[in-house]
Every structure is written in C-alpha cells, then in structure tokens.
Amino acid sequence: MRFLRQLGRTCLLVLLVAAGTLALVRYAPGYFSDPREMDAEHAATIRAEIDARRETDSSSRAMAVRIVQGWLHGQLGTSRQYQVPVGELIRPRLGVTARLVAGGLAFGWLAAVALAVPLSMRLNSAGEAAIAAGSALLLAIPVGALATIFLLTNTGGPTLTLGLLLAARDFKFVYRLLRAQWREPHLLFARAQGMTVKQIVYHSLLRPLSPQLASLATMSFVMALSLAVPAEVLFDLPGIGQLAWGAAMNRDLPLLLAVTLLMATAVGLSGLVCPPALTLQEKLEPA
Amino acid sequence: MQRLALTLLLLLALSALFLGLRPHASYSAQDREQAAAGASALHPAGTDALGRDRLTRVAVAALLGLTGAVSAATLTTVIAAGVGVLAALGPSFLEGPLLLLCDAFLALPWLFLLMMVRSGMPLGTAPLLSAAATFFILALLGWPACARAVHAGAARMRCADWMTQGRAGGLRTTQLMQWHVLPRLGSLLSPQFLISVPAFLMAEANLGTLGLGVTEPLPSWGSMLLELDHSAVMGGSLWIYLPVVSLVGTLVLLELLVTEEARA
Numbered sequence: 380m381r382f383l384r385q386l387g388r389t390c391l392l393v394l395l396v397a398a399g400t401l402a403l404v405r406y407a408p409g410y411f412s413d414p415r416e417m418d419a420e421h422a423a424t425i426r427a428e429i430d431a432r433r434e435t436d437s438s439s440r441a442m443a444v445r446i447v448q449g450w451l452h453g454q455l456g457t458s459r460q461y462q463v464p465v466g467e468l469i470r471p472r473l474g475v476t477a478r479l480v481a482g483g484l485a486f487g488w489l490a491a492v493a494l495a496v497p498l499s500m501r502l503n504s505a506g507e508a509a510i511a512a513g514s515a516l517l518l519a520i521p522v523g524a525l526a527t528i529f530l531l532t533n534t535g536g537p538t539l540t541l542g543l544l545l546a547a548r549d550f551k552f553v554y555r556l557l558r559a560q561w562r563e564p565h566l567l568f569a570r571a572q573g574m575t576v577k578q579i580v581y582h583s584l585l586r587p588l589s590p591q592l593a594s595l596a597t598m599s600f601v602m603a604l605s606l607a608v609p610a611e612v613l614f615d616l617p618g619i620g621q622l623a624w625g626a627a628m629n630r631d632l633p634l635l636l637a638v639t640l641l642m643a644t645a646v647g648l649s650g651l652v653c654p655p656a657l658t659l660q661e662k663l664e665p666a
Numbered sequence: 667m668q669r670l671a672l673t674l675l676l677l678l679a680l681s682a683l684f685l686g687l688r689p690h691a692s693y694s695a696q697d698r699e700q701a702a703a704g705a706s707a708l709h710p711a712g713t714d715a716l717g718r719d720r721l722t723r724v725a726v727a728a729l730l731g732l733t734g735a736v737s738a739a740t741l742t743t744v745i746a747a748g749v750g751v752l753a754a755l756g757p758s759f760l761e762g763p764l765l766l767l768c769d770a771f772l773a774l775p776w777l778f779l780l781m782m783v784r785s786g787m788p789l790g791t792a793p794l795l796s797a798a799a800t801f802f803i804l805a806l807l808g809w810p811a812c813a814r815a816v817h818a819g820a821a822r823m824r825c826a827d828w829m830t831q832g833r834a835g836g837l838r839t840t841q842l843m844q845w846h847v848l849p850r851l852g853s854l855l856s857p858q859f860l861i862s863v864p865a866f867l868m869a870e871a872n873l874g875t876l877g878l879g880v881t882e883p884l885p886s887w888g889s890m891l892l893e894l895d896h897s898a899v900m901g902g903s904l905w906i907y908l909p910v911v912s913l914v915g916t917l918v919l920l921e922l923l924v925t926e927e928a929r930a
Contacts, residue, residue: 388769395770400782407786508667511925512918519917521868523875524910527894605777609875623778624876627785635782643773650773 389647396643401443404632446636456633460626465637468622476618479537479610480603486542487599491549496580499557510554517547522606526613537610544606545599552595560584600649604642671922678916679732686725693726694718694883704903712905714893723885724908728916730880731867731887734801739862741805742812743855749809750816751847754824755839765817768810777872779807784878793884800879804866812858819854823847857924864920871913887913 418425449456455465498510522544529535535543560566561584569579585592608620615621619638626634685691700709701717711721753764771779783803791799823829823846832842867887873879874888882889890909 391766392770392773395766396773399770403783404786407783511922515918515921515925516914518921519864519868519914521871521875521888521891521910521913523872523888523891524894524914527891531894601772601775605775608777608781609872612876623781627781627876627878630785632782632786635785639774639778639782642775642778646773646775 455637460631482538483541487545490546495553537614682728727885735866738801738805745809746812749813754820771810796881
C-alpha cells in the first residue's frame with residue numbers, strides 16, 4: 380500500500396515536472412530563436428522553420444497535446460539540431476551515462492564509508508578539525524576545475540572525478556551520522572562487552588542506519604546525474620550529459636525537454652527504491 | 667575559526683573591490699601586444715589569451731560572484747522562509763500542494779534545470795543582464811530544499827506550548843509570526859543562507875565551465891575556469907590558476923563558516 384502511494388506520488392511528480400518544463404520551455408524568451416540564424420548561408424531556411432514553429436506552437440495547450448501524444452507513441456520528438464528522432468539520440472548514450480554514474484557512485488560510496496567508519500570511531504577534536512578542513516577543500520573544487528586538472532596532468536578519468544566529488548559530499552554526511560551513532564550508550568556498552576568492531580559495524584551501526592544511508596544514496600544519485608554533465612563534456616564522453624549540454628548550447632529545446640524528463644523519471648524511480656531523501660536532509664540540516 | 671574565516675572573506679572582498687575598481691583598471695581592455703603574457707609591472711598576474719589584465723578580471727569576477735551569490739542567497743532564503751512558514755502554519759489545505767511543489771523542483775537534478783532555463787534566454791543577452799539572470803535563476807530554483815527545512819522547523823512550533831499560550835492569549839497569527847515564529851526561525855535560516863552562498867557560487871562556476879553562465883566580456887569565476895583549457899598553450903604561466911585558486915579559497919572559507927555556524 381505504501382509502495383503504491385509512493386508510486387502514485389512519483390507519477391504525480393513526473394507529471395508536474397513535465398507540465399512545468401513544458402511551460403518553462405514554451406514561454407522562455409529564447410524559444411523562437413536558433414543559433415543557426417547567425418549563419419548567413421542558412422539564415423533564410425532557419426527563419427522559415429522558426430515561422431512554421433511559431434504557427435504550430437502558438438497555443439501551449441496544442442503543443443502539450445502534440446508532445447504527449449508523441450510520447451504515448453514512443454516518440455520523444457525531433458531534435459532541432461540533428462533533425463533525427465530524440466529517442467535515437469538518447470538510446471545509445473544511456474549505457475555510457477549509466478556506467479559513469481554507477482562507477483562514480485560505487486567509488487564515492489566505498490571511499491566515503493571506508494574512511495568514515497574508522498575515523499568516526501577514533502578521532503579527537505584535532506583530527507576532526509583536519510577532517511573538516513580536508514572535506515571543505517574537496518567540496519570547494521568545482522567539477523570543471525578537477526576534471527581539467529586531471530586532463531592536463533593525465534592522472535584520472537571521468538569516473539575518478541565523479542567518484543572523488545561524491546566521496547567528499549557523502550563522507551561529510553556519513554561521518555556525521557556515524558559520529559553521533561558511536562556515542563550511543565548501547566554501542567559503548569557493546570564495545571565494553573568485547574564485541575568486535577566488525578560485529579558492531581555490521582549489526583549495530585550500518586544496519587540501523589540503513590534507512591538514512593539509503594536516503595543519502597538517493598541524494599548522491601541526483602548529485603551524480605548533475606556532476607555527470609561537466610564530466611562528460613570535459614572528457615568528451617558521449618553520454619546523456621554531453622547530449623544535454625549540446626542541446627542547451629544549440630537551443631535544441633525538444634531534446635533538452637526529453638532529457639530533463641528522463642532525469643526526473645530516474646530520480647523519481649530512485650526515490651521509490653529508497654525512502655525520500657528529504658527525510659534525511661530535514662534531519663541533518665536543522666542540526 | 668569562524669571569526670578568522672569571516673575576516674579573511676572580508677579582506678578578500680575588500681581587495682577585490684580595490685583591485686577591480688582602481689582607476690584605469692578595465693576587465694575588457696585588450697593589450698594586443700601582451701596577449702597570453704606572464705607577470706609584468708603593467709599586468710601583475712599576466713594577461714589572458716586576448717591580452718586582458720588577469721588580476722582585474724579575477725577581482726571583478728570575485729566581486730560579481732560574491733555580490734550575485736549573496737543577493738541570490740538572500741532572495742532564496744526569503745522565498746524559502748515564506749513558503750516554509752506558509753506550508754507549516756498557514757491554511758492546512760496549502761500544506762500538501764506547497765510541499766509537492768518543493769518536491770517537483772527537487773525531483774530534477776539542478777544542473778539540468780539550470781541548463782534548460784539558461785538556454786531559454788535570448789541569443790543577444792547583454793553580459794550584465796546574463797549575470798543578473800544567472801543568479802536570479804539560481805535564486806528561483808534554489809529555495810525548495812531550504813523551504814523543506816524551514817517547514818520542518820516551523821511544523822515543530824505548531825504544537826509548541828508557547829504557541830498555544832500565545833493563541834489563547836489572543837495574539838493574531840501575524841503577531842505570532844512577527845514576534846515569536848520568525849525570530850525563532852532565525853537560527854535555522856542563517857545556516858540555510860550560509861549554505862546557499864557557496865552552493866550558488868559553485869553552481870555558477872559549473873554553468874560557466876559549460877559556457878552557459880555569464881557571457882563575455884564580463885568575467886566570472888565560471889567563465890574564467892575555461893582558461894584552464896588553454897593552459898598548455900599559455901607558456902606554463904602559473905598565474906592561469908589564479909581564478910581557480912581564488913574560487914577554491916573563497917569556497918573553503920565559506921564552507922568553514924557554514925560548518926562552524928552549524929556546530930554553533
């Protein structure tokens with residue numbers, strides 16, 4: 380029942396995002412402009428195309444109906460830039476982005492948990508300050524700068540870039556959660572009773588924290604999708620992020636709209652697997 | 667630590683103000699004889715590929731970034747406070763739709779939403795307008811997470827004894843808000859504001875790296891990071907890293923400020 384309610388909420392959210400995105404795209408001041416207009420050779424053709432679009436998209440309701448009908452028939456529209464169906468552009472790139480995001484998430488989570496478990500158990504205040512400074516430094520590096528430095532020094536790829544930035548963000552939250560947990564009386568008692576660290580970590584630390592960690596995983600997923608864009612662009616990786624960037628640069632709004640909705644659906648579905656991320660955010664931020 | 671971070675941030679802002687607005691300093695004037703040059707008496711941090719003074723550009727980028735991020739954070743905090751309080755303490759029929767609206771915004775990865783909105787701007791947008799639009803868009807898209815936190819905080823107050831006492835004592839909702847609710851939410855809004863400033867600086871930098879931020883010739887930290895791409899042909903001058911160092915330095919100081927505030 381709870382799952383069905385959550386599924387219904389997810390569908391409603393995706394519908395809301397679809398309606399909002401459509402409105403945003405249709406009423407954007409640059410909707411009826413195209414960078415190809417600047418090319419004198421094709422300017423006349425492009426202007427004719429824009430005029431035709433102005434006719435067909437004059438009513439936002441008609442535009443919405445046309446787009447939804449297309450989606451129901453499995454067509455995501457036609458890319459303005461490439462003049463091919465959007466689905467054909469997205470399909471081969473899904474795997475590239477999925478591999479990048481999965482690799483980055485795996486690296487980030489393994490690094491964050493592997494560092495946070497021992498450090499949260501042993502650190503004194505000086506160590507905590509050092510950890511805070513290190514984490515602040517990693518969090519302060521923009522993804523573009525890190526990717527460029529990796530490219531220039533030939534030391535890392537997109538997965539490492541994504542993984543490191545996710546590790547810095549996840550570590551901060553995981554460390555804070557574990558630090559509070561280690562101070563719980565039942566854990567102090569378990570340690571005093573001679574339970575091994577391995578047993579405590581598995582039975583009394585990670586398992587009880589699994590709902591919070593699952594929520595954090597959803598937040599990491601959303602973050603990874605955002606970070607994938609600059610990583611793919613800078614490393615010239617033909618994924619969904621690079622496609623979205625190309626669409627944004629060339630004002631290919633049908634393509635951008637489809638990619639954005641795809642992302643909203645992915646985030647919605649990840650929220651179904653894990654409890655809502657906000658529960659954790661609300662728990663952490665007022666503190 | 668918080669005082670040190672704040673002092674350093676103020677010093678940074680004052681230096682940027684002094685360097686960016688000093689007489690004869692121009693972020694767009696090109697010295698064609700000195701393109702991609704190293705440090706000299708005329709250009710203490712060298713010049714970029716178009717011969718523009720890097721120190722002036724970094725200073726103006728810092729001023730623009732800090733002003734824009736602080737303004738956007740103020741706006742986003744005000745919106746979040748309004749929406750969060752309205753959802754928690756306003757008419758009960760508004761709570762569900764307002765929280766659903768927050769969730770709809772949060773269901774999209776930020777950068778995709780930003781790219782979509784930013785790419786919808788007209789082609790010939792003026793540089794200053796593009797800067798204002800970028801930070802305004804950040805403010806308009808950045809409030810939902812903060813509003814959820816404010817809602818959680820305000821919802822806890824709904825059943826507080828002092829609230830019941832206030833109502834029983836005949837205080838109107840506006841009076842309760844003005845005298846009791848908003849002052850108490852201050853401790854929640856202040857970290858939210860501080861969290862938003864580095865988040866907006868980072869978002870602008872990421873947009874700029876993708877070529878979707880502030881347009882040329884106005885410098886921004888994001889667009890100046892693009893210079894790193896040309897570092898291989900810039901004769902190995904370390905000054906090319908000045909924008910990234912100043913941005914990371916500012917973000918570290920802001921992050922320390924946030925951590926200390928959250929701890930307090």
